[in-house]
Amino acid sequence: MLTTQGLTKRFGGLVAVRDASISANAGDITALIGPNGAGKTTLFATVAGFLKPDAGSVTFGGRDITGMKPHQICDLGMVRTFQIVKPFGKLSVLDNIxxxxxxxxxxxxxxxxxxxxxGRQVGLGGQLEKIAAGLTVAGRKRLEVARALATSPRLLLLDEVMAGLTPTEIDEIVPIIFGIRDTGVTILLIEHVMQAVMRLSDRAYVLNEGHLIAEGTPQEVVREPAVIEAYLGPGAATRAQSFASRNAS
Amino acid sequence: MVRITTLALLLAAVPLFVQSNHLLGLFIGVLFSAYLAQSWNILGGLCGQFSFGHAAFFGVGLYSSLILQVDFGWPAPLALVSAAVAGAVAGLFVGFVSFRYGLRGSYFALVTLAFAEILRMTASVVSFTGAGSGKYLPTRLGIEHLQFSKSGYFYFILVLFVLVHLLVLAIQNSRLGARFAAIREDEEAASALGVDVFRYKMIAILISSAVAGVGGCFYGQYYFYTDPHIAFGAAVSIEMLLAPIIGGAGTLFGPIVGAVVLRVAAELGQSLTGGVPGFNLILYGIMVILIVRYMPDGLIGGLRRPWALMRRRPTAATG
Structure with a gap:
């Protein structure tokens, strides 16, 4: 459904995303993970038309959408949410959606x-008349999802909708995301909460310093030495391995 | 809808009871201020693009209406339409040069301010505007010339006033209004949700400036005269934006409330001080400071909050 080919985005001398080729298959939940500053949100913004790529292409539903404006991409059926939520603060929840x-x-x-x-689908049914600025963090995250979902997308890009939520709140939002997938919406998500990634995603890509360093099922990628080192520092993979083998013996 | 109709009917009865021309003139002034405030409110309140030079569109409508009637012999109703068109063209130009390059907030405000100033200085030197001595409209009483008795003018501005409020109400209850509000609250989020931000800002300034242009035409028909300062001066721009901000920008009734408060305060100030020139400006300044400090959502928003609290209290007690 979505394919990027050699996508590159620079900010001055900093290469935020370098030669990234990912794809999200129809009906799947695909995760994009990586340490802070890896370039995940930049990759999202470039895919959704908020940033122009310096190289590479984005294909959505068989159509080249590289360089299109966000609203055009939304019309085609791809919509993103924002990591830092952007509620229309003075409007009611219903008007937001x-x-x-x-x-x-x-x-x-x-x-x-x-x-x-x-609104009811994402569990905001009781708060439709509330002013958006008065919602809790969890409520705002849900509102962010609801607004995007209301555009009837074929592909939904979720940028850290679980960041800052309590474990209980995460347990509540996971079934909502599964529910969205079950209505036929393909999902590409950025997530830091690894427990959620393991439960939710069919495939995962790992980004570090702008590079893709691993891809596969979530169970596969968390065992990759390159991924462990990206999160825990150089040498961490071998140390972890020797630690594991010592415990085993 | 109901409230606007009720207000219109009540106001329509005013000339039956008010015989004094001075008092009727005050009513006309308030309605005219509210009309212009509502014009600013479409762009500034609904769509969040604060213009500091709305006099530009008012003045372009005013001059084009007078010039077309006086120098080209156009009938007044046609001049009214052309005032709307001229205002809209000026608005689209300012909108294009600012929104195309993503100017917002204070940068957009400065562009509009500069544009109005450029027009003021241009109108003071070129000959077809009558330069510094201004432009006169000859008196020709009659509805076909859009010139009336005092009560006739009252109904003229009342019709414009009602129309602009119905227009704003229709915008608020439509996709257009929802998209304006989304742009006002967060442009990036709006564009993610399929709103073509540039296009909708252009629509907002188009409607707003056309309405302002018609206001300019009314001014010409009522006062029979303009000069560059009246048409493009900062005083008009400021009054057009103060009334909605004091009353409550982005609301339907805020601009009316603001216009009433400003006009009544100016009138009271005049009679209390025996007509010290510029006293109303001091009053305006004090009011703005108080409103911005204590009621950032304007009088409508500021009064709604305690009102809502008062109404919520009984249910809170039972629950």
Whole structure:
């Protein structure tokens, strides 16, 4: 459904994303993981049209969308959420979601009805009339998902929707994400909460300092020495291995 | 809708009870201020693009209406339409040069301010505007010339006032209004959700400046005269943005409340001080400081909060 070919994004002398080729298969939940500053959000922003790539291409549903504007990409059926949530603070939760719904339903009644249904789907049904600025962190994260989902996407890009949530709140949002996938929406997500990545994703890519260093099932990638070293520092993989073998003997 | 209709009907009865021309003039002034405030509110309040030079669009409408009637013999109703068009063209130009290059916030405000100043200075030197001595409209009473008695002018501005409020209400209850609000709250999030930010800002400034242009035409028909300072001066720009900010930008009734407060304060100030020139500006300044400090959402927002608290209290007690 989504393929990037040799995607590169530079900021001055810093190469935030270097030659990244990833793909998200239809119906899958694909995860993008990596330490802080690895370039995950930059890769997202480049895919969704917020940044122009310096090299490479983005193909979505068989169509080259490199360099398109975010709103055009949204019209084609790909939508992103923001890691730092961006609620329309003075609007009600329902009106927030309706902005997304209007992308598919030009008439007000239809948009509001669709928005209310999406609100209930993500568990905001009881807070539709609340002003968005008054939501809790967990509520804002859900609102971020709801607004994006209301645009009826084929591909949903979720940028750390679990960051800052308590374990209970994470347990609540995981089934919501599965539920979205089960309605036929393909999902590409960035996540730091490894426990959630292991449970949610079918495939995972690991990004470090702008490079892709591993890909496979989540169970595979967490065993890769390069991944362990990216998270824990050079030499960590061998130390972990010797530690494990010493314990085994 | 109901509230606007009620307000319109109440106001329509005013000339039946108010005989004093001075008082009727005050009503006309308030309605006119509210009309212009609502024009600013479409771009600044609904869409969040603060213009500091809305006089530009008002003035372009005013001059084009007078010039077309006086020098080209156009009938007044046609001049009214052309004032809307001229305002819109000026608005689209300013919008294009600013929004195309992503200018927002204070940068956009400065561009509009500069544009109004450029027009003011240009109008003071070129001949077809009458330069510094201004432009006069000859008196020709009659509805076909859009010139009326005092109560006639009252109904003229009342019609414009009602129309602009119905327009704002229609925008608020549509996809257009939702997208304006999304742009005002967060442009990046709006564009992620499929809103073409540039296009919708252009629509906002188009509507707003066309409305301001018609306001300019009304001014010409009512006062029969303009000069560069009246048309493009900072005083108009400031009054157009103060009323919505004091009343509550982005709300339907905020601009009306703000216009009433400003006009009444100015009138009271005049009578209390025996007409010291510029006293109303001092009052405006004090009001703005107080409002921005204590009611950042304007009078409507500031009064709504305690009102909502008062209404919530009984349910909170039972729950």
């Amino acid at each position: 309706a902005v997304g719904a209007y992308a598919r339903f030009p008439r007000r009644q239809d948009a509001l009805a669709h928005a209310a249904a999406i």
